Amino acid sequence: xxxxxxxxxxxxxxxxxxxxxxxxxxxxxxxxxxxxxxxxxxxxxxxxxxxxxxxxxxxxxxxxxxxxxxxxxxxxxxxxxxxxxxxxxxxxxxxxxxxxxxxxxxxxxxxxxxxxxxxxxxxxxxxxxxxxxxxxxxxxxxxxxxxxxxxxxxxxxxxxxxxxxxxxxxxxxxxxxxxxxxxxxxxxxxxxxxxxxxxxxxxxxxxxxxxxxxxxxxxxxxxxxxxxxxxxxxxxxxxxxxxxxxxxxxxxxxxxxxxxxxxxxxxxxxxxxxxxxxxxxxxxxxxxxxxxxxxxxxxxxxxx
Amino acid sequence: xxxxxxxxxxxxxxxxxxxxxxxxxxxxxxxxxxxxxxxxxxxxxxxxxxxxxxxxxxxxxxxxxxxxxxxxxxxxxxxxxxxxxxxxxxxxxxxxxxxxxxxxxxxxxxxxxxxxxxxxxxxxxxxxxxxxxxxxxxxxxxxxxxxxxxxxxxxxxxxxxxxxxxxxxxxxxxxxxxxxxxxxxxxxxxxxxxxxxxxxxxxxxxxxxxxxxxxxxxxxxxxxxxxxxxxxxxxxxxxxxxxxxxxxxxxxxxxxxxxxxxxxxxxxxxxxxxxxxxxxxxxxxx
Numbered sequence: 001x002x003x004x005x006x007x008x009x010x011x012x013x014x015x016x017x018x019x020x021x022x023x024x025x026x027x028x029x030x031x032x033x034x035x036x037x038x039x040x041x042x043x044x045x046x047x048x049x050x051x052x053x054x055x056x057x058x059x060x061x062x063x064x065x066x067x068x069x070x071x072x073x074x075x076x077x078x079x080x081x082x083x084x085x086x087x088x089x090x091x092x093x094x095x096x097x098x099x100x101x102x103x104x105x106x107x108x109x110x111x112x113x114x115x116x117x118x119x120x121x122x123x124x125x126x127x128x129x130x131x132x133x134x135x136x137x138x139x140x141x142x143x144x145x146x147x148x149x150x151x152x153x154x155x156x157x158x159x160x161x162x163x164x165x166x167x168x169x170x171x172x173x174x175x176x177x178x179x180x181x182x183x184x185x186x187x188x189x190x191x192x193x194x195x196x197x198x199x200x201x202x203x204x205x206x207x208x209x210x211x212x213x214x215x216x217x218x219x220x221x222x223x224x225x226x227x228x229x230x231x232x233x234x235x236x237x238x239x240x241x242x243x244x245x246x247x248x249x250x251x252x253x254x255x256x257x258x259x260x261x262x263x264x265x266x267x268x269x270x271x272x273x274x275x276x277x278x279x280x281x282x283x284x285x286x287x288x289x290x291x292x293x294x295x296x297x298x299x300x301x302x303x304x
Numbered sequence: 305x306x307x308x309x310x311x312x313x314x315x316x317x318x319x320x321x322x323x324x325x326x327x328x329x330x331x332x333x334x335x336x337x338x339x340x341x342x343x344x345x346x347x348x349x350x351x352x353x354x355x356x357x358x359x360x361x362x363x364x365x366x367x368x369x370x371x372x373x374x375x376x377x378x379x380x381x382x383x384x385x386x387x388x389x390x391x392x393x394x395x396x397x398x399x400x401x402x403x404x405x406x407x408x409x410x411x412x413x414x415x416x417x418x419x420x421x422x423x424x425x426x427x428x429x430x431x432x433x434x435x436x437x438x439x440x441x442x443x444x445x446x447x448x449x450x451x452x453x454x455x456x457x458x459x460x461x462x463x464x465x466x467x468x469x470x471x472x473x474x475x476x477x478x479x480x481x482x483x484x485x486x487x488x489x490x491x492x493x494x495x496x497x498x499x500x501x502x503x504x505x506x507x508x509x510x511x512x513x514x515x516x517x518x519x520x521x522x523x524x525x526x527x528x529x530x531x532x533x534x535x536x537x538x539x540x541x542x543x544x545x546x547x548x549x550x551x552x553x554x555x556x557x558x559x560x561x562x563x564x565x566x567x568x569x570x571x572x573x574x575x576x577x578x579x580x581x582x583x584x585x586x587x588x589x590x
Contacts, residue, residue, distance in 0.1 A: 029387035029507025039410040086469045099325035119330045127510025130562040133546045226513040277424045288416040
């Protein structure tokens, strides 16, 4: 191989490696683009399948009766039940979660916190189907024995969903309590305020937006949750607006799972179930957007 | 003085109340796991783990365990390369422009989509539109869609923690950009990336709604022979047994399966935790 040839191969090699670099960058870009496209595909296909039912308009969005065999697809009872179950669960989670977060952030010694924190985080990891089964065997039986009724009811749904949202509520609330500048707390204590007064008047007002964000996010999780809630709320044949917390109910997610095996593909029933998915998706997206907005405002407020 | 003491008592009462709330949250975990353990441990035996289910009261959960592992494997084969590649692009190549912001926004959106919606999408897109049928491949891919945002996020975070001096040193030596990423950035970021993947695995293992709609909804007692066979899985087994079993023998089996599922999750999280601690330890030594 003479000198000239060697130079040439060398140059070719360099060009080759440069092309390789470019190819790699293109491949990485394609992967990124595909990850993004999945979201558009999901939205596109959900709408495509849901539109025939969404096009029913008034009858769909404000119809009071959901009865697929009679071709009645009114989602009002489902949506109302979804919100009743979601909001109740959230209240329950807040009643336990916010005090627990205050305790972890303000009172608990480090060693105790190192025990409680991982336990709370592990709670996220219990598969929802296992939690649902636990609820069916333990909580539903307990409610049936002590309050009567079917046992499968709103109350059982509240308890199970509260258990599922609790870890999120605790960890985000604790983070936002910890994010309150130390100087605020110290100056309040220096003025002679007690710890409780400081928490009430200084820390909680400053951590408010973070705690609010935790609530909204918890709400989104609770509404989108499927299996655990499905197993404990009873799912009556014809959904109705409940009059007591011991009534069985039907929510958006459980309706989809229960009815999709029976829905004939291409029928209005199937389109209606996908339309439920669209409604669910939009509600959860709105809640998530609110969370992000509240958190951003909180960050800006904290920067004062 | 009396008022001062009253206030002190109030302080103490509130403190005890807050403490009680924290302990309730821990108690919930212990009660749930304890209850499942006590009721499920009796049925656990080699036979239960290695036999196929037969009706509701007999047999074991072997096909379910294998099916769950297969689903998670397919899910990871899809989500890991996609997620890590996207993360590398976002962290190393992309400049902060409208496209990157759109990509980030979409990834956030994907993370917020309820799993049942992903299941419905899997059903219409993979099962019917691409005509894959209800099978291992559909289920695995749908699970992959679900954990993709978590892999992207965790990998991007991990890549960003690699100090830029490492990159600059490598680039200054004349090493090409892709070589630098491969041998310097990824080498230092991999524990973080693997932690993210393990957490995604934990999510995928317990997911029921997605699998129910895309991978098979029966008490299958056979192993999948190809990617296009329907597949049994532990969460679906628990769902079927719990909703249609109605006998105490079926419920005991369900607790056994729940215990196996929790144990699988626990093993994965312990790995993730160990890896994270080692990683943090190494980062702080620098």
